[in-house]
Amino acid sequence: MTYLRASMRSLSWLTVFVIILLAWWVMFDMARMSGVDVWGRPVGMNMMPMESFGTLFAMWAIMMAAMMLPTMVPTMGTYDALIKSANGTRLGWVGVLLGYFAVWVGMAAALAALQLVALQAGIVDGLGAFHSLWAAGVLLLAVGAFQFSRLKATCHGVCHAPMQYFLGHWRTGFVGGLRMGAGLGVFCAVCCWGLMALGFVGGTMSLVWMGLATLFMVLEKLPQIGEYVIRPMGAALIVAGLAVIGLAAVG
Template identity: 40%
Template sequence: MTAPHWLALYAGLLLAWIGVWAMSSPGEFATILRDLCMTPAAQAGLPGLLAMWLIMSSAMMLPTAIPAFATHDQIADAQGVGGGAWLVGGYAVVWVGFSGIAALTQMAAARVGIADAVWLAPALLIAAGAYQFSALKEACLSKCRQPLTYFMQHWEEGPWRMGLRLGATCLGCCWALMALGLIGGTMSLGFMALATVLMTLEKLTRGGFVPSAIGLGCLAGAGFLIGGYL
């Protein structure tokens, strides 16, 4: 795993987590990041929000995709072909697009005045919890759990298209949990670390225990918040 695309992937992952860690540590650089992340969305502007979501997506999603990337390279090496960089690139494009949509959504919510609404947190938790039990979640997760089968089915498409398809499948697995960053705290080290561990466990384990436990946890969190508002 010393090919250029692996080195770039690890470098990007390391830089993303360094940025998140630095924000929670003392120092001038951390202060700049903290000010950016704590600035209201309407004031931070689209570039600032996009930067935050790109860092979040890189830090949280790249670790969950490493087994799939490794599987691709094993197949490619056995066949004497490359394409790992194109696969990672296609995957990244999907999450750059998600980051853009998330940034636009966050800015729009701030401008119409719902970003701080008391109902937003329980509503997102209910949506994320319910999605954990959906057929679409199960379909996407089953593909993420079997990268070898996935690549055998789509190998003829080439690495770029497989990367796009893999990114879309991964997005189908994780978008709802990622969206909780709107309430869990954009660039929150604790939230991001917990969500990364949970999403990785979902893909590395079999059966429905982990997804169901996450879903029940989200629904229980929503119930707790609603009970506190009553």
């Protein structure tokens, strides 16, 4: 029985990491097929903009797997500990992961719809980047200011210390895991919406933005340093927003 449990644990974690790697590979392939470089800039004459809801939703959903599943690793490690010390189960572990990701799939649908509306209104181009430096600067300022908000602190507190959430909302089994995962997903979506929205500044097909945003969100959730990176990032975003607005004003 102990060997079986260890094997299931290893298989569960391996599956998650394989999904993350596959999602990044698919995003890289989508960027290549769309005719953009790693910065999201068009290269050559074969650019293929994404202009339908179905295509945009697929892109955002895969992007969520690539960017948000790595940030979930500390939380899933916490639940893993509860399998040993409490009455957690491997099915509950899977439920937490699926419930969490379901929230981000919903976020993917919302962002795809937003991008489609913005595209039809001429606010963004076919690769999801703002036409206007003013819009880019304002979004940078808004996301930077959010890093200092009470709402950010509250939601980050849950994401940063999932053990407290699990102890306060503990449910057993797969369905219980789904409920807890969905709750964690909501907190995480509110905590990280700004970093996802920043894709509209440099283009939603920018692999550089995806990588940097993923790295920062992972750092935010690390127990040792998470609380120390939020405000410096907010300050950096505000400075960047002011710089972009300055460029817009002189241009």
